[in-house]
Amino acid sequence: MAATVSKLTWLRFLLTDLYVEHPHAATLYCDYQVALHIASNLFFHECTKHIELDCHLIRDKILEGFIVTIHVPTHLQRADLLTKALPSSLLQSHLVKLGIVNLHSPSCGGILRDINIFLNKEGKKTSSSALSSHTQEDR
């Protein structure tokens, strides 16, 4: 998780160089609830001697409003594509979600449309949820 956060920090710097504004916090989905609890709650610190440094890094970033951690159930975990051998159906669904398409397949036109609809929806959803969290903080 700490490695992911460092990478996110780097990407954000890169985006700044490309003059892309990123006003919202980056969303970090994780399927490991224990890690999420440790990251967001100081109470759990007692039992985590060995990963203290990583823990503080993530906590600092959360407090800065740099990332938002959200739990994601395992079957929706897109990182599985990179860490496990998946069954065919799950593999296909993850591929489409990540925007990996075969441009040469005959059905590609339909897939492209689906991806764009999916991204459109997701974009609206994340931006609106980020906005609502901001307004809550303002209050």
Next chain:
Amino acid sequence: MVTVRCLLSVAAVRGWHLHQFDVNNAFLHGDLEEEIYMRKPSGYNKGTTGHVCKLLKSLYGLKHASRHWYVKLTSCLIDFGFTQSKVNYNLFTMSTSTSFTALLVYVDDIILANSSITNIVAVKDCLHDKFKIKDLGILRFFLGIEVAKSPMGIHICQRKYALNILADSGILGCKPVKIPMEQNSRLNKDAGDYLVDPSTYQRLIGRLLYLTITRPDISYLVQVLSQFIDKPSQSLLTAAHKVLRYIKSAPGQGLLLSIFSNLELIAYCDSVGLHALILVAQL
């Protein structure tokens, strides 16, 4: 490579023009800081036998030729008004009130992204005066990655590279499979039956690693297979060939960088066994 994907996805959303060019004889442009002598090339008979040649400019084959070229190009770009990025030294950016230019350098291959076409011409002319550049026009093929632009977005794939791997492994006519690896299958090191010549396997894994740029779906397997690179066995080679057969099922598969994305960072993290990975460059 992350920077390339990042630049392309931003360019897709913003609708930037993407152009590409490379520099002719790049390493010959570098200036030398110290005196370097070389033996006379064979066939050159002027001077007596004890004489050597003194280099005036950098030359291919020098140990620091690439560094000289990099220094020269960087100083030239900074003089032109570009700012070098701190996060990736290959990236140069320049922004004015009306336009934004990004320039991504890989040795002598350069991608130029710009919001207006006139600026592209200006930058190219400037570089052409200093070095001789070969204008390759609109970005289509960069470091083995094919780039295709459509109203939906930018699609990047490595179809030609994938087919080359298949052809070189001699299994171009194999039967395609749907998944790259069976679930729950275990690969272990001490299977016996070691390959006599591990270099074939090593080369294959090296090429597959490069293929993961546009195909994250095989990256897990390639990472697993690359752990055994020092002493590969026959079973591992079979597993690698299975990955190739999976690639065969869709060699043109690649990433679609959609124009509808809202340029937000989303990361997925898998903490099982304290193993974290970022995956989505889906900005």
